[in-house]
Amino acid sequence: MSVAGSSYQGLFRNPMVSPDILGASGGAGFGAALGLLLSLDAFEVQMLSFLCGLGAVLAAVGIHSIIKRDGGGSLLSLIMIGIVISSLAQAFISLIKYVGDPEDKLPVITFWLMGSLSTVTMNDLFFLLIPVIIAIVPLYLLRWHLNILSFGDEEATALGVNVRKMKLVVIICSTLATAVTVSVAGVIGWIGLIIPHLARMLVGPNYKRALPASLLIGSIYLILVDDLARMFTMELPLGILTSLVGAPFFLYLLFKGRRGWS
């Protein structure tokens, strides 16, 4: 998630972008909620969630390319479409919750949406491993070129970067990573947004160091927060804790004035 977020922030030239900006989390959340409502088994829920996550981004990019063909279309419009898709997914999730059995289905769906590692097994890890490797290896190798994308399409083109191809690879890889993570662990907020900043504060904005740093810090942060979640008598959902710990820490860093952007 943190690598996807870091890459997106460069691609969209905006430090406020998170990896769910094109609808990957929303779609994956909808897929999981639907799967749980239909009483599918755990693997089927994951699969459905993963595919819906990919489908949501595919829809966003598809709509954007149609608009683009008609002469419009900018990065901003792509973000807007992503927000629309996410919002639609949220509406469907609410609908599913509404029709779900409040005794049985609703708590499961709600808990899942808050994000948790408590039910993750070794098999899930293998399910996660392949898409995550397919996603992160290209982003890692392309990380120098991510620097250049943050100067905008024209400058990047003039510097010899094939911007269209780069953007496509970054969107595909980030979506893959986000959708598969959400399908296994639920919606764990903050990591995709805050960890890239933290990485930039520590090692500077150059993706040569910032991307690996995001990967490491993101992983360590999740494990620490998960440990914390298990220290309570009843295990707390991770999504709550990542925000509860992350948000004040981020504010603290802002007050200290070590900002990771201009």
Place this chain on the structure above:
Amino acid sequence: MILKIEDVSCGYGLDPPIVSQISMTIRSGEIWCVLGPNGVGKTTLFKSVLGFLKLKSGRITIDGQDIRSWTQKKKAQVIGYVPQAQNNPFPFSVKDVVLMGRTSYLSELGSPGKKDVEIAERNIHMLGIGQLENKKYTELSGGERQMVLIARALTQEPDILIMDEPTSNLDFGNQVKVLKYISDLSRRGLAILMTSHFPDHAFLCSSKVALFRQHQFVIGEADNIVTEANLKQAYGVNVQIVSGTSEQGKEIKSCVPLLDD
């Protein structure tokens, strides 16, 4: 090296062309100054040469080869671009920004190596901005940023430098400094194509001029093109061209606008 712009028409999308049927031949060591009021298509022309926009007609060649068939990488190794200084959301160091000029020489999955760093540092020092090297690009002044972007374009080791209003946003002293660097670079064999809002700059760099006058570019030596009549037609204001002799005995010329009709 010869860059030929042959009967080029260019513009956006399906709209009618903004610039039509322009032809220019730019050789190594020449400075070309494109003059004209706002919105006549100076930037559009540059975007077309750089390949951001498709040509509507005509062709652009470098040493006889149509550059349309070139990859973006190959183009970037021959044409360096100095855009108007914009901000970046992330505080890259000046050294990193200049190093980005090496991108077209790297493999798609590669990162700059030692030799690339050397080239970047050489250009940083050549332009006299060594003291900025470790500063953040986002915290520089407009003039400093302009110098960094010139260093980045030089790090592409191009034959041609395309500069979009390299003196805009600069104070008087920095404008003159940048023009001096441009003259130096042309003496080293670079071809320079730039836009300016000041006809004086054409005299200062003793350049060739493409002046947009009444829907057409007129092209030639600064002395022949930057005339009182042409400037009046192009900009719609009265101008007097005054000349004198510098202390070194060089002829100097300047355009003085007149406020009375």
